[in-house]
Amino acid sequence: MSILNSTVQNLRFTSDTTPKPLVITTPLNVSHIQGTILCSKKVGLQIRTRSGGHDAEGMSYISQVPFVIVDLRNMHSVKIDVHSQTAWVESGATLGEVYYWINENNENLSFPAGYCPTVGTGGHFSGGGYGALMRNYGLAADNIIDAHLVNVDGKVLDRKSMGEDLFWAIRGGGGENFGIIAAWKIRLVAVPSMSTIFSVKKNMEIHELVKLVNKWQNIAYMYEKELLLFTHFITRNITDNQGKNKTTIHSYFSSIFHGGVDSLVDLMNKSFPELGIKKTDCKQLSWIDTIIFYSGVVNYNTTNFKKEILLDRSGGRKAAFSIKLDYVKKPIPETAMVTILEKLYEEDVGVGMFVFYPYGGIMDEISESAIPFPHRAGITYEIWYIASWEKQEDNEKHINWIRNVYNFTTPYVSQNPRMAYLNYRDLDLGKTNFESPNNYTQARIWGEKYFGKNFNRLVKVKTKVDPDNFFRNEQSIPPLPLRHH
Numbered sequence: 001m002s003i004l005n006s007t008v009q010n011l012r013f014t015s016d017t018t019p020k021p022l023v024i025t026t027p028l029n030v031s032h033i034q035g036t037i038l039c040s041k042k043v044g045l046q047i048r049t050r051s052g053g054h055d056a057e058g059m060s061y062i063s064q065v066p067f068v069i070v071d072l073r074n075m076h077s078v079k080i081d082v083h084s085q086t087a088w089v090e091s092g093a094t095l096g097e098v099y100y101w102i103n104e105n106n107e108n109l110s111f112p113a114g115y116c117p118t119v120g121t122g123g124h125f126s127g128g129g130y131g132a133l134m135r136n137y138g139l140a141a142d143n144i145i146d147a148h149l150v151n152v153d154g155k156v157l158d159r160k161s162m163g164e165d166l167f168w169a170i171r172g173g174g175g176e177n178f179g180i181i182a183a184w185k186i187r188l189v190a191v192p193s194m195s196t197i198f199s200v201k202k203n204m205e206i207h208e209l210v211k212l213v214n215k216w217q218n219i220a221y222m223y224e225k226e227l228l229l230f231t232h233f234i235t236r237n238i239t240d241n242q243g244k245n246k247t248t249i250h251s252y253f254s255s256i257f258h259g260g261v262d263s264l265v266d267l268m269n270k271s272f273p274e275l276g277i278k279k280t281d282c283k284q285l286s287w288i289d290t291i292i293f294y295s296g297v298v299n300y301n302t303t304n305f306k307k308e309i310l311l312d313r314s315g316g317r318k319a320a321f322s323i324k325l326d327y328v329k330k331p332i333p334e335t336a337m338v339t340i341l342e343k344l345y346e347e348d349v350g351v352g353m354f355v356f357y358p359y360g361g362i363m364d365e366i367s368e369s370a371i372p373f374p375h376r377a378g379i380t381y382e383i384w385y386i387a388s389w390e391k392q393e394d395n396e397k398h399i400n401w402i403r404n405v406y407n408f409t410t411p412y413v414s415q416n417p418r419m420a421y422l423n424y425r426d427l428d429l430g431k432t433n434f435e436s437p438n439n440y441t442q443a444r445i446w447g448e449k450y451f452g453k454n455f456n457r458l459v460k461v462k463t464k465v466d467p468d469n470f471f472r473n474e475q476s477i478p479p480l481p482l483r484h485h
Contacts, residue, residue: 009052018058023045024071037154041470048062048070050122051120051124052121057426072091087186090182091181091182092121092122095114098113100311103307107287108193109190109191110189110191112143116296117315117316118315121140123176126141126173126176132228132290134228137189137362138363139371141371145185145186147162149175149179152465156182165457166178169372169462172422173371174422174476178461178466193286194285195256197294198255199253203250206342210334223358228255229255231355232355232356233354234353235247235345236350237349249344249345261282288310292305320394322398322402323386323387324406325384327375328381328413339408340408340412343401343405348398352385352405353386354384356382357383359376359380363376363377368453369454372454386402387402421450430442431446440478447459459477459480460480
């Protein structure tokens, strides 16, 4: 596979009609990044920076105007300092590489970032980055303590020389708006030697299932930080008692618990007896095996694997996919929940999936302006709507299914604005007009969905560090025009 497509994780964007770059650079060090920026400025090309290639709209490697891709795959070192419990991570490193090398150095340390091990740290950290440790320690971006950024003038800045405003902006505000981040310094966090997990399948009549979901949405965000309980829904074909094929919704209730089996079973029986969790449903795993179990790159129950699987940048199945996300503040009524889940029947079997993921824990304690990511106290859970499929000619059909679900859920999720998450970027929220890429009014529409009240501060930082808007894309943060400076 060519270098152009080898790190493209979303097969929606590998067709002949997808816009191609004029040049791809694969820097080995910071000086190559500096050279690419200065040269691109000189000849009037835009830059797209790709670390893992997972951008939900392909915007780390697609542009409608002449462009260069800076592919950071070769800058992927992870240097751990166990004594200070920190690490320097280059932006081309994947989450899998970060988890692997931390674990190699100390099994009781890890980092609060995402589940998918092939995601690149460059984009993930700079958009927020949540995962299995979010309720304990917050986001990846909450645990960044320094960075190396190459700015529009080709200068390499660290936290001290860039100043606190720019350092604030790149932790959740999208690094691509402000420069190219070459490396991050991260704070490592404590994890238990063993955690207890379960992932139980419920295949029941939809009204019964919705009763369970209703209980979940009233309780999951209130659990202590030690317990994460999330759920997802997907259609499967099964054979009924009469030997007939039928499509049903399977739901999975999955947990990660920082404690032993007996404590978890006891807690579940007291707080959520309807789930019927038994000791035999539970597995005790080391932290690194917990990461692998939920990584989606192996079938944990049937595969012999080593933790080196986390180093495989091409791990997991690639597909075309589309994703949208919503934040929920109050329980969705049972009647509406029935309709939402039944929408899965309108999509091909096994193509559509909903994930309900709880907030609470430390997320309630971190200020919404601590970093640009504003989704904190008051959010009880997030929903992601995903479709993944094989054939490119079906793109429109599946994207429209997600749009339809998203339209239906409008009254039941966050309002004014309906909030969104930068790392699940969504061009349906609006995009920059090429004739006026500095249009503040236009950018505010999606900017406030992603960043809430933090949008205006991001605009101020942008105006200061990139007044000519060199680093821009279809949903970038605009600088204010000169008369406002």
